[in-house]
Amino acid sequence: xxxxxxxxxxxxxxxxxxxxxxxxxxxxxxxxxxxxxxxxxxxxxxxxxxxxxxxxxxxxxxxxxxxxxxxxxxxxxxxxxxxxxxxxxxxxxxxxxxxxxxxxxxxxxxxxxxxxxxxxxxxxxxxxxxxxxxxxxxxxxxxxxxxxxxxxxxxxxxxxxxxxxxxxxxxxxxxxxxxxxxxxxxxxxxxxxxxxxxxxxxxxxxxxxxxxxxxxxxxxxxxxxxxxxxxxxxxxxxxxxxxxxxxxxxxxxxxxxxxxxxxxxxxxxxxxxxxxxxxxxxxxxxxxxxxxxxxxxxxxxxxxxxxxxxxxxxxxxxxxxxxxxxxxxxxxxxxxxxxxxxxxxxxxxxxxxxx
Numbered sequence: 001x002x003x004x005x006x007x008x009x010x011x012x013x014x015x016x017x018x019x020x021x022x023x024x025x026x027x028x029x030x031x032x033x034x035x036x037x038x039x040x041x042x043x044x045x046x047x048x049x050x051x052x053x054x055x056x057x058x059x060x061x062x063x064x065x066x067x068x069x070x071x072x073x074x075x076x077x078x079x080x081x082x083x084x085x086x087x088x089x090x091x092x093x094x095x096x097x098x099x100x101x102x103x104x105x106x107x108x109x110x111x112x113x114x115x116x117x118x119x120x121x122x123x124x125x126x127x128x129x130x131x132x133x134x135x136x137x138x139x140x141x142x143x144x145x146x147x148x149x150x151x152x153x154x155x156x157x158x159x160x161x162x163x164x165x166x167x168x169x170x171x172x173x174x175x176x177x178x179x180x181x182x183x184x185x186x187x188x189x190x191x192x193x194x195x196x197x198x199x200x201x202x203x204x205x206x207x208x209x210x211x212x213x214x215x216x217x218x219x220x221x222x223x224x225x226x227x228x229x230x231x232x233x234x235x236x237x238x239x240x241x242x243x244x245x246x247x248x249x250x251x252x253x254x255x256x257x258x259x260x261x262x263x264x265x266x267x268x269x270x271x272x273x274x275x276x277x278x279x280x281x282x283x284x285x286x287x288x289x290x291x292x293x294x295x296x297x298x299x300x301x302x303x304x305x306x307x308x309x310x311x312x313x314x315x316x317x318x319x320x321x322x323x324x325x326x327x328x329x330x331x332x333x334x335x336x337x338x339x340x341x342x343x344x345x346x347x348x349x350x351x352x353x354x355x
Contacts, residue, residue: 005053007130007267012036012057012109013094019043036060036105037114041121048125054265055122056130056223059097060115062106064139067193068095097132098225099139099193103211115218128220130267135208135253136229137183137194144207145180145195146173151204153181153196153239166190185229186238199235200246205253209260221265227254228270 013032020033036057047055071077072090081088094108105115119129138144144151149172160167160179166189167179182190183197190196197204215222228234232248258266 001053001128006051007054007056008047008052009056009058011097012059013097013106016109031108035114036110037117039118044121044125044127047127052127054128054130054221058132058223060105060109060131061097061100062102062104063095063097064099064101064141064193065095066141067099067101067139068093070193071095096191096193098134099137099191100132100134101139101142103215112218119218119220128265129218130221130223130265131215131219132225133212133215133222134225135197136226137191137196140168140170140180140182140193140195142195145170148204148207149176149178149180151197151201151207153198153242155179155181155242159242165192168192168195170195181239181242184238185226186234196239197230198239198243199230199232199253200243200248202249205249205256208253209257212257212261212264216261216264219264221267223267223269225269227268230254 016032016034016036016039019039023034025033071093081093085092105111110118122129149170155163155167157177157179160169165182166184167181170178170180172178181196182192183194184190197208199205212222229238230253232252236243236248254266
């Protein structure tokens with residue numbers, strides 16, 4: 001890959017819906033109308049012609065029914081849908097791509113075999129495939145909530161009652177009632193359609209790396225959402241009042257991830273409330289070795305970027321109607337540069353705002 005690769009972000013569901021509409025194939029409720037494998041070759045050809053290196057298919061993973069339900073009930077979101085898609089119906093709301101129900105392609109978009117076929121098309125054009133990885137949290141109806149509630153930050157009923165909005169009640173498979181935290185960063189309320197993973201759990205870390213290995217078999221890279229939140233010092237600072245004396249593993253999660261998937265490109269999205277020391281440690285996404293000794297770390301095939309903060313929105317079928325069309329029509333798109341270990345990723349977005 002060249003020293004300054006260019007990445008193009010595609011909001012997959014809305015983009016497919018736009019392509020389908022342009023070709024007279026509007027989808028039924030709950031479907032974008034066009035599967036990823038059926039995207040015409042000339043669309044992929046256009047990305048090659050425009051000089052991109054990486055195609056990030058944002059939102060490919062199985063959507064959460066619970067996230068979709070929540071997204072149809074929040075008044076501020078309903079107002080946004082009214083502006084984006086007058087006359088919208090609940091079936092038009094597909095849920096947040098960052099409340100992952102399972103790391104498998106959403107059946108409305110692709111199968112594993114179809115995703116592999118799309119990746120092969122990209123490779124023939126000299127392009128690489130980037131998918132999402134959300135290490136901080138899962139959807140609150142992810143199978144682990146029922147099967148492994150110990151993978152999450154938990155609280156007693158008294159603690160949950162004392163912190164309204166921070167926890168939700170879950171019912172694991174054994175019938176025990178538990179209160180799990182919503183995913184969050186240190187300074188903002190939680191994302192209410194998510195469940196916060198517990199990075200003091202070695203078993204959870206191992207299970208998450210297994211998920212990353214599965215992704216690595218089908219993609220060339222992953223865009224790691226809010227990557228800084230799972231650094232040991234950031235996680236400890238966010239949750240110390242609830243985990244008390246619980247010890248974190250000595251190794252940073254990203255060190256283990258880089259070792260487990262050495263050929264997978266890791267692109268970190270983080271923002272700048274963290275300390276310089278912690279920011280230096282995010283170089284683990286770009287190096288092998290100790291996360292706190294960046295001077296001696298050996299550069300690997302990974303890129304770490306400090307990305308601008310962007311709002312986490314729920315995708316509706318036509319919310320990106322005008323902007324998604326720019327992909328096939330070839331109009332200019334905005335770019336931002338992100339400096340990382342001597343390399344720069346130029347990131348473009350179909351929504352005109354960068355990533």
